[in-house]
Amino acid sequence: QLGLKTETLGHQIHFFEEVDSTQRIAAKLAYEGAPEGTLVIAEEQKAGRGRLDRKWFSPQGTGIWMSLILRPPIPPQQAPQLTLLVAVAVSQAIQEVTGLVPDIKWPNDILLHGKKCVGILTELQADPDRVRSVIIGIGINVNQTSAQFPEDICDIATSLAIEKGERIKRAPLIQEILLQLERLYKQYLEHGFRPIKLLWEGYAVSIGKPVTARTLGKVIRGIARGITDDGLLILEDEQNQLHYIHSADIQL
Numbered sequence: 472q473l474g475l476k477t478e479t480l481g482h483q484i485h486f487f488e489e490v491d492s493t494q495r496i497a498a499k500l501a502y503e504g505a506p507e508g509t510l511v512i513a514e515e516q517k518a519g520r521g522r523l524d525r526k527w528f529s530p531q532g533t534g535i536w537m538s539l540i541l542r543p544p545i546p547p548q549q550a551p552q553l554t555l556l557v558a559v560a561v562s563q564a565i566q567e568v569t570g571l572v573p574d575i576k577w578p579n580d581i582l583l584h585g586k587k588c589v590g591i592l593t594e595l596q597a598d599p600d601r602v603r604s605v606i607i608g609i610g611i612n613v614n615q616t617s618a619q620f621p622e623d624i625c626d627i628a629t630s631l632a633i634e635k636g637e638r639i640k641r642a643p644l645i646q647e648i649l650l651q652l653e654r655l656y657k658q659y660l661e662h663g664f665r666p667i668k669l670l671w672e673g674y675a676v677s678i679g680k681p682v683t684a685r686t687l688g689k690v691i692r693g694i695a696r697g698i699t700d701d702g703l704l705i706l707e708d709e710q711n712q713l714h715y716i717h718s719a720d721i722q723l
């Protein structure tokens with residue numbers, strides 16, 4: 472019903488009207504052996520989540536709430552690369568379908584005019600030396616109006632429809648995301664992260680700017696200098712010391 476043009480991604484789709492979180496369902500399916508490319512989509516999430524147990528607002532019928540299972544043959548420390556790969560694929564798809572040009576804020580936010588319209592959550596099932604599966608959660612605000620965002624996020628969140636000034640059909644956007652993802656993922660498996668990294672840097676808003684990184688234990692201030700080949704953010708502090716940030720909240 473989505474009219475997919477992909478070879479493997481999305482060829483098994485589990486569709487739900489209402490779930491707690493597509494991420495939880497996809498993780499369970501992955502654990503039970505679901506093949507690469509399995510996709511879980513819901514019209515509404517009652518307990519959509521972000522990183523560090525934060526909530527992801529996922530109201531009925533206005534967004535794309537989905538989780539995809541990948542099984543890349545990579546060691547766990549390379550998994551952050553996939554978050555960046557997905558951010559590039561979603562940005563390209565948004566640009567292709569709506570003509571809007573998004574910015575990526577490391578590691579996992581896609582912004583339009585400085586406000587967040589997409590969140591990406593990458594979770595791993597892994598042995599010490601090998602990834603068994605990566606569950607990629609993608610949340611996109613598509614057709615919400617400003618008034619439909621709850622008070623605590625209305626200043627920081629936006630939707631494609633708000634920025635475009637018209638409603639956007641969701642199915643063609645899902646198609647395009649999976650198509651771009653499949654293309655980049657193939658390229659990644661054949662040629663590694665470097666080509667993806669270049670594309671990512673083209674969309675990144677943080678590079679060369681002062682950034683405050685809040686990791687679990689500490690706060691580091693510095694200028695964002697780029698990302699490493701593993702997908703970590705490089706921050707240079709006032710003493711010209713370099714810090715490599717794995718997955719933190721950054722403030723521009």
Ligand code: BT5
Binds near residue numbers: 516518520611
């Ligand atoms: C993220 O977390 O941005 C990852 C969001 C991933 C959501 C998808 S939807 C499908 C799949 N199933 C799930 O249960 N999750 C995934 P983080 O960087 O931690 O950002 C969370 C923060 O974004 C919250 O604390 C709010 O401030 C803000 N936020 C919540 N809902 C939002 C929304 N709809 N639009 C914009 N910002 C939002």
